Amino acid sequence: GQQVMQIPQYQHVQEGEDFTTYCNSSTTLSNIQWYKQRPGGHPVFLIQLVKSGEVKKQKRLTFQFGEAKKNSSLHITATQTTDVGTYFCAGQSGRFGAGTRLTVKP
Amino acid sequence: KAGVTQTPRYLIKTRGQQVTLSCSPISGHRSVSWYQQTPGQGLQFLFEYFSETQRNKGNFPGRFSGRQFSNSRSEMNVSTLELGDSALYLCASSLGRTDYEQYFGPGTRLTVT
Numbered sequence: 001g002q003q004v005m006q007i008p009q010y011q012h013v014q015e016g017e018d019f020t021t022y023c024n025s026s027t028t029l030s031n032i033q034w035y036k037q038r039p040g041g042h043p044v045f046l047i048q049l050v051k052s053g054e055v056k057k058q059k060r061l062t063f064q065f066g067e068a069k070k071n072s073s074l075h076i077t078a079t080q081t082t083d084v085g086t087y088f089c090a091g092q093s094g095r096f097g098a099g100t101r102l103t104v105k106p
Numbered sequence: 107k108a109g110v111t112q113t114p115r116y117l118i119k120t121r122g123q124q125v126t127l128s129c130s131p132i133s134g135h136r137s138v139s140w141y142q143q144t145p146g147q148g149l150q151f152l153f154e155y156f157s158e159t160q161r162n163k164g165n166f167p168g169r170f171s172g173r174q175f176s177n178s179r180s181e182m183n184v185s186t187l188e189l190g191d192s193a194l195y196l197c198a199s200s201l202g203r204t205d206y207e208q209y210f211g212p213g214t215r216l217t218v219t
Contacts, residue, residue, distance in 0.1 A: 016163060042196060042210040043149070092205050093162050094139050094151035 002090035006089055006097025010026035012106050019076040032065055032072045038068075038072050038085040039093070046074075079104050108132070108137075110199050110211035118217045124185040127214045129198030131178050137161075137210065138180040140172060143194040155180055187218045 003026045010028040013019050023032065031050045047056055049065035049072060056063045062075045076083055079102070086099040111130045119125050131138050133189055139162075140152040151164035155174035172182045177201070194215050198208035 004162040033207060035204075035208075042212055044210075045207040045209065048207055074161075088149060090208075094141070094154060094164065095142075096151070097148040 004089060004091045004095045004097045006100060008100055009098060010101045010103075012103045012105065013079050015081060016078050018086065019079050021074050021087050021089075021102075023072045023097050025070045025091055028069050029072075030069075032069075033090045034063060034072075034074055035088045035096075036085050037088065038052055040083075043088060047082070053096075081106055110123075110197060110209050112195075112197055112211040114213050114214060115212065116215045116217075118219060119186055119187050119217055123190060125187060125216060127182045127184075127195055127197075127216075129180045129182070129197035129199075129211060130157070131180070131197075132209055135199035135201055135209070136178055137202055137206070138148065138174055138178065139198045139200075140180070140182050141196045141198065142166075143196055145157050152182065184216075185192070189218050192216060192218045196208045 005024045007022050017024040031048055031105045033048045034046040037043045038045055047063050052069050053067045054057055060077045064073045070084050072089055074087055081104050088099045089097040112127045137156045139154040142150045152166055152170055153160055153172050155163040158174045169185045174180045195215045196210050196213045198210045200208045201205040
């Protein structure tokens with residue numbers, strides 16, 4: 001079945017540094033979604049990418065969907081302490097990546 | 107609109123018992139999915155229900171079952187509980203299937219002793 005791999009598992013950055021998490025699928029995805037889960041909270045939908053090569057931005061967050069629709073990335077520019085949490089990608093049929101846990105040192 | 111609600115929020119059970127968790131989706135959402143979240147395994151997909159029919163299922167044993175009612179509310183049942191079933195159980199609702207953005211509930215924290 002479809003596997004969604006996500007790296008890195010953990011990332012610790014100094015406030016102001018950039019952060020990137022990557023997702024790779026063993027099969028072509030019809031779309032990919034990104035979620036953020038704050039410590040003690042539940043996953044919250046961030047964005048969905050559908051088109052090959054699609055790039056979307058939300059303030060300091062940039063989301064990309066690969067040309068082959070098998071990989072995706074989330075890049076945060078100049079991290080802030082409010083960015084702390086675990087970022088998940090998800091393919092169709094409920095397949096979530098393992099998540100990247102981001103911690104930010106002020 | 108009210109968000110996704112889950113009851114109970116916390117539960118402590120003994121090995122061998124069974125448990126039923128409930129999820130009320132956002133009004134108008136017909137798809138409900140269930141996930142198990144543990145520190146070591148991340149978010150594991152259990153199953154998805156759409157219009158009272160199970161449309162998709164993850165790799166969990168038959169002890170895990172679910173159902174959806176005509177009002178889209180869903181229940182998940184785990185029989186013969188094992189220590190390894192201790193986890194946060196999340197449900198998520200969406201307008202369609204899991205290809206649509208999902209709205210998660212706060213989860214039910216199940217502890218099996």
